[in-house]
Amino acid sequence: MSNFGITQRPSSISPSTPQMETPHAPKARPLNNVKLAFPFGLPATPEAAAARIIKNLSHFSLFYALFLWVGLSISLVPQRRYSLLLLMATTIIANQYLIMLRLMPSSICMNKALDKTLVLVPVAIVTAVGLILTQAAIHLFATLGIGLPVILVHAVLWREGGFVNEEASAPGELAPLVDAVQSV
Known part of the structure; x- marks a missing residue:
């Protein structure tokens, strides 16, 4: 009863008929001539x-500061709750200022009189002094001592042009494949 009213038609294409190639179909490249681009170098x-x-x-700079x-x-987190609250408060203040810059790009008061550095540097100083006063100086200096060398190594080794041949990759692909034959 479940097949009532349903009929299957036989295929009109015989299995021996070759498939036609469309002219706009991209040609597949052989994978032995492909290498991965590496964005780091001395x-x-x-x-x-x-x-x-x-x-x-x-x-x-934004990514380094976030790091x-x-x-x-x-x-x-585990020991210094008041220092963490101070860090969050100063971060919120700095973020609110940066959001105001985005919302009012043509404002003379926001862009001309108060440069970003005139606001963000005092906020960083207040944060550092606040962390030192709340006995979190060891956390601050340990983070800076570990993080700054990592940032400098990344800044030295990251080279522009790590993604050399972007038409060789699919849209949105992070690491495109570069055809080695084109570079020879």
Whole structure:
């Protein structure tokens, strides 16, 4: 009864009929000529290393600050609750200022008179002094002592152009595949 009214039609394509190739279909490349791009490398000279550090510090500054903030927050969690509250409060103040900059990009008062550094540097100083006064100086200095060398190593080793040939990758792919034959 479950098949009542349903009929299956036989296929009109014989199994010996070859499939037609569409002209817009992309050709598959052989996988033996493909290598993975690597975004890290040593600079050639100390001057190139310094230039790379300056460029990467400006480019990744938000990520580096977030890396240090997470490390400091994790180190403060088990023992220093008041220091963690101070860190959160100063972070909220800095975030509110940055949000106000985004909301009012043409404001003379927000952009011209008060530069980002004129607000964020005192907030960082207040945070550091507050952490020292709440007996969390060892956490602050340990986080800076561990985090800053890691950040500097990343800033020296990260090279621009790690993703060399972006048309060789699918859209949204993080590490594109680079055809080795094209570079020869």
